[in-house]
Amino acid sequence: MKVIDHINQAKDTLFSFEILPPLKGKSIQSIFDSIDPLMEFKPSFINVTYHREEYLYKKRENGLLEKVTMRKRPGTVGICAAIINKYDVEAVPHLICGGFSKEETENALIDLQFLGIDNVLALRGDSIKTESTFRPHPDGHEFAVDLVHQINEMNQGKYLMEEVSMAPTDFCVGVAGYPEKHFESMNLKTDLHYLKQKVDAGADYIVTQMFFDNQKYMEFVNACRAADINVPIIPGIKPIKSMRHISFLPKFFHIDFPEDLGNELLKCKSDKDVDQLGIEWATQQCRELKEFGVPCLHFYTMSNSNSVQQILKGI
Numbered sequence: 001m002k003v004i005d006h007i008n009q010a011k012d013t014l015f016s017f018e019i020l021p022p023l024k025g026k027s028i029q030s031i032f033d034s035i036d037p038l039m040e041f042k043p044s045f046i047n048v049t050y051h052r053e054e055y056l057y058k059k060r061e062n063g064l065l066e067k068v069t070m071r072k073r074p075g076t077v078g079i080c081a082a083i084i085n086k087y088d089v090e091a092v093p094h095l096i097c098g099g100f101s102k103e104e105t106e107n108a109l110i111d112l113q114f115l116g117i118d119n120v121l122a123l124r125g126d127s128i129k130t131e132s133t134f135r136p137h138p139d140g141h142e143f144a145v146d147l148v149h150q151i152n153e154m155n156q157g158k159y160l161m162e163e164v165s166m167a168p169t170d171f172c173v174g175v176a177g178y179p180e181k182h183f184e185s186m187n188l189k190t191d192l193h194y195l196k197q198k199v200d201a202g203a204d205y206i207v208t209q210m211f212f213d214n215q216k217y218m219e220f221v222n223a224c225r226a227a228d229i230n231v232p233i234i235p236g237i238k239p240i241k242s243m244r245h246i247s248f249l250p251k252f253f254h255i256d257f258p259e260d261l262g263n264e265l266l267k268c269k270s271d272k273d274v275d276q277l278g279i280e281w282a283t284q285q286c287r288e289l290k291e292f293g294v295p296c297l298h299f300y301t302m303s304n305s306n307s308v309q310q311i312l313k314g315i
């Protein structure tokens, strides 16, 4: 079933979450171990992130450095198929522009269709860790909107090889939105302009970047509606977990902690303190968001299901 159908048919706030593929070498059991504790809450769908290649430098015997390419977290599509098979729940693979030619994208989508996966989250992807700006594949897409266009074309039976006639696909497409604006965007208005393009190109719903101030989400939803963006906007919730998160989350995800939360974080002395505060803060956020009428609460578990379990029990 498609994510958008789950949303349209829902009688109450839905619950979903996102997991990362395990590091290369770890088994699928580590994924099941992080999903199992959350199944009692009946997630409507589970997202699986996509991680592109990184460049590493290995020192050779002659002292010279050799540049090698490596993907540390492969397996997005395989994990989605395993989730559907084991739990009979929708799995949503993230599909990115970075590193893919248009043909590789088309082939990846055909694979998904063969596996019975008809939900995707279409993203541009970030730059490779060692590169300062995003560089598209020479035959690929520069922005997520171009990827949404390609999926929409396939949904109309238009493939890259015009001479081959193929059955239309039937993908439900989600895209990313940023209540605190995307870090490369000049301002929120410009960002919303491009978000609208993604929706006009065929995106069925939006999932937001994590945020810790519900006011920012609510203002974002209002700004979207004013800009004629009318699809469901699913809030992304991240429970803060460790002392490291205090500086890592704002730096990596370009988000702010509101002052109240910042003051409480400053009082924390250990990971345990932060974990407890993270659960309490996210629980309060979820209660308010439910009241605001959000279609679904989407959790960034980052393979830490314990906090999410506590939050769901709390609401």
Ligand code: FAD
Binding pocket: 048, 049, 050, 051, 052, 094, 096, 122, 123, 124, 125, 126, 127, 142, 143, 144, 145, 175, 176, 177, 182, 183, 184, 185, 190, 191, 194, 198, 207, 208, 209, 210, 236
């Ligand atoms: P776009 O929508 O393409 O936007 C990128 C920037 O370009 C924005 O500043 C936008 O305003 C601007 N822009 C858009 N269109 C145009 C245009 N036509 N002309 C000029 N400027 C334009 N990354 C991963 O690598 N793997 C994942 O699995 C992953 N999952 C994510 C899930 C969620 C819910 C979110 C919010 C993010 C995720 N990301 C993931 C991170 C995401 O890839 C980055 O934030 C990336 O920098 C932007 O992706 P986007 O799809 O929002 O890009």
